Amino acid sequence: MPFKEHPHRRFNPLTGEWILVSPHRTKRPWQGQQEEPDRSVMPKFDPGCYLCPGNERAGGERNPEYSDTFVFTNDFAALLPEVSGLEFPDDDLLRAEPESGICRVICFSPRHDLSIARMSREQTVKVVELWISEFRELGAQDGVGYVQIFENRGSIMGCSNPHPHGQIWATRSVPMIPSLETERQADYLAGKGECLLCSYLKRELAEGERIVFQNDSFVALVPFWAVWPFEVMVLPREHMASLGEMNARTRGDLADAMIRLGIRYDNLFKTSFPYSMGVHQAPTDGRAHPEWHFHFHYYPPLLRSASVRKFMVGFEMLGMPQRDITAEHAAAALRELSEIHYLDEESA
Ligand SMILES: [Zn+2]
Ligand SMILES: [Zn+2]
Ligand SMILES: [Zn+2]
Incomplete structure (x- = not known):
């Protein structure tokens, strides 16, 4: 019997963490749409x-009165410019x-x-180009060691405003997760003489069962070690260290991948799909x-469904993350979905 049908744990080579997979608990891994489609109209x-x-x-x-994208420094920022003269405890315990x-x-x-799921490719490329210019500008500043670009979407993710927007936090130190990924990727390169994610992508493309879709420059897949039910990674086929290395073609292909993934996500439960990306x-x-x-x-x-979310509680808070539906089943469910947004389909 393949291991995938029995409880097992999977290793995340990017962070060194493990996840518990309990596939026997889902007798019917995919039950389709359970609720009415969300057709609420926003102004x-x-x-x-x-x-x-x-x-x-x-x-x-x-x-x-901006007409495409607009960036501003957060009026209620979690981080502030450097302040000198602060005293910090130099202590093993209180550090x-x-x-x-x-x-x-x-x-x-x-x-x-x-x-993004309902934006044009042209408009989405403008978002990608702004990310690149912000990454370059902030990353070039003294005292910026890392530029974290992200989007938090949906009220259940704690995002209070539905207006399509994202954030950039540029920090002095490299935050915990990218720092772990830096170490793991460096160790892999030193040990094997090749890039961890180039090798991983080759393996995923050969196996195929966790691929959601791909275009000329990017592959969208459910990682083998995914924690969240419909977690996806989007990777460039070419080895590139940062967004700054993309050319006009790859920028367009990234916009294409983001839109197509956004549409599939919205179509999954016929709702405006929440996520952090x-x-x-x-x-x-x-x-x-x-x-x-x-x-x-x-x-x-x-x-x-649109109202049943995964919680990280109990064993997951105290032991390790756990999932029932396997990464392979999640990829198959996402792969089956249409790339025409359900709201456009019904008005067509
Ligand atoms: Zn607005
Ligand atoms: Zn990562
Ligand atoms: Zn690589």
């Missing part, structure tokens, strides 16, 4: 939205270090009612990073 412009063009933000500033940085917000579109790439700490292969992680919390 194209919301006078009360602090991200819509021309509106006033909580900090008192007014947004310009703290200074941290400084810059937090920015990027509006993906002036349209309040859109999301972001890119992991080489630190901007001034060192060479031949080990780094940039990639996107998509972490959606939904499990069986």
